Amino acid sequence: MVHCTPSLDRSFAALSDVTRRGILEQLGRADASISSLAEHFHMTLTGMKKHVVVLEQAGLVTTQKVGRVRNCRLGVQRLEAEAQWIDAYRKLFEARFEALDGIIEEMKQEEAHGTANEQSPDGAKRDDD
Amino acid sequence: MVHCTPSLDRSFAALSDVTRRGILEQLGRADASISSLAEHFHMTLTGMKKHVVVLEQAGLVTTQKVGRVRNCRLGVQRLEAEAQWIDAYRKLFEARFEALDGIIEEMKQEEAHGTANEQSPDGAKRDDD
DNA sequence: ATAATACTGAACCATATGGTTCACTGTACC
DNA sequence: GGTACAGTGAACCATATGGTTCAGTATTAT
Numbered sequence: 001m002v003h004c005t006p007s008l009d010r011s012f013a014a015l016s017d018v019t020r021r022g023i024l025e026q027l028g029r030a031d032a033s034i035s036s037l038a039e040h041f042h043m044t045l046t047g048m049k050k051h052v053v054v055l056e057q058a059g060l061v062t063t064q065k066v067g068r069v070r071n072c073r074l075g076v077q078r079l080e081a082e083a084q085w086i087d088a089y090r091k092l093f094e095a096r097f098e099a100l101d102g103i104i105e106e107m108k109q110e111e112a113h114g115t116a117n118e119q120s121p122d123g124a125k126r127d128d129d
Numbered sequence: 130m131v132h133c134t135p136s137l138d139r140s141f142a143a144l145s146d147v148t149r150r151g152i153l154e155q156l157g158r159a160d161a162s163i164s165s166l167a168e169h170f171h172m173t174l175t176g177m178k179k180h181v182v183v184l185e186q187a188g189l190v191t192t193q194k195v196g197r198v199r200n201c202r203l204g205v206q207r208l209e210a211e212a213q214w215i216d217a218y219r220k221l222f223e224a225r226f227e228a229l230d231g232i233i234e235e236m237k238q239e240e241a242h243g244t245a246n247e248q249s250p251d252g253a254k255r256d257d258d
Numbered sequence: 259a260t261a262a263t264a265c266t267g268a269a270c271c272a273t274a275t276g277g278t279t280c281a282c283t284g285t286a287c288c
Numbered sequence: 289g290g291t292a293c294a295g296t297g298a299a300c301c302a303t304a305t306g307g308t309t310c311a312g313t314a315t316t317a318t
Contacts (some may be wrong), residue, residue, distance in 0.1 A: 006201035008228045009145055017306085021214070028221035035264060044264065047307055054305090064181050068264045068315040085150070088216055092157035093203055146276085159273055164294060174295065183275090197285040197294045 007059075011082055014058035020051050021044070024060060024074070031073040136188075140211055143187035148172070149180050153189060153203070160202040 014020055019041055026032060026040060038048035052072055055061035059077035063070050133236060143149055148170055155169065167177035181201055184190035188206035192199050 008150070009147060012141050012145035013305095015214075016138055016145055018138060020308090021137070021156050024218060025221070025241065028218070033264080043306095044308065046267085046309085048264075050306070065265085068313095070265065074222055078222055079219055083215045083219065084214070085144075086208050089153060089157070090208055090212065092154070093207055096157050096203055148276090162294075172276095173259095173278065175279085175297085178296070179276070194295085199295065 008081060008085060010058040011060065011077060014054050014060055015082075017051070017054075020055055023051060023055060023072075027061065027072060027074050031071055033069045033071060034067070039070065061063065131241070136212060137210060139187040140189065140206060140208065143183050143189055144211075146180070146183075149184055152180060152184060152201075156190065156201060160200055162200060163196045166201065233255050 011086060022041060023037060026037065032040075034045055034048050037052070038045045041048065052061060052063060052070075056063060056075065059075050060079075061072055062075040063072045065071070150172060152166060155166065161169075163174055163177050163181060166181070167174045170177065181190060181199075183194065185192060185204065188204050189208075191204040192201045194200070218251055
């Protein structure tokens with residue numbers, strides 16, 4: 001599992017906001033100015049600018065100011081590392097649960113041999129909390 | 130592109146912290162108590178507890194208190210929706226850039242026909258900022 | 259030249275985050 | 289019964305986030 005920490009931090013954080021994910025979807029359809037985005041998401045220009053800055057810092061959006069309008073478009077960040085991280089996690093997840101299945105299988109075997117411990121042999125309380 | 134907003138918000142936010150991603154990797158290897166995690170990440174019990182709560186709320190971890198120790202393990206959240214979102218985004222990204230390639234192609238054609246506008250025909254300044 | 263547009267920056271606000279310490283509860287061990 | 293251990297909860301702190309308003313600046317249109 002690869003660690004490009006600061007980048008992953010930034011991009012996952014950028015993706016953790018509905019509005020920003022919406023902006024990305026919007027820019028997937030067409031480039032847009034700050035004001036058109038602001039209007040679309042019912043937000044002030046300043047508010048939208050901040051979101052765009054966050055997305056820009058995460059590399060998900062690039063902008064270029066032409067005259068008085070700043071044009072926003074999808075950036076270089078293809079979310080490759082992010083997709084990879086999630087994928088690695090999911091594999092790890094599966095592996096872990098296969099391992100657990102193995103343990104359960106073992107326990108069943110032991111039980112069949114009459115060596116199984118009854119649950120909570122030490123009387124510890126099991127709370128879900 | 131599907132919108133399960135609150136869930137995506139929570140899980141992406143949960144993933145946006147190095148320590149929390151580390152915890153997930155750790156739990157992928159073996160279940161662990163709060164204190165063992167706290168020690169491993171050089172953090173107070175209380176601090177670790179908070180991270181675990183965040184992961185729990187995102188469904189990435191489940192815990193069960195047995196006696197005085199709380200056992201943490203990977204939760205039900207397999208990051209399916211998250212993987213899907215990222216995947217959809219990447220497709221959209223590719224599509225968008227193919228479209229741009231198409232436009233560039235068009236422009237080249239026009240240029241070949243002598244109908245191309247020179248850049249900035251209106252004299253607008255192009256700033257990168 | 260004036261007015262409208264599009265953005266920018268500073269200041270402000272409420273709330274969240276990531277961490278701590280300290281006091282406390284419940285469990286385990288001798 | 290007493291002590292150590294594992295966790296919990298409240299309070300605190302600094303900083304970040306997501307938003308606003310208001311006062312500019314630069315660009316475009318009339």
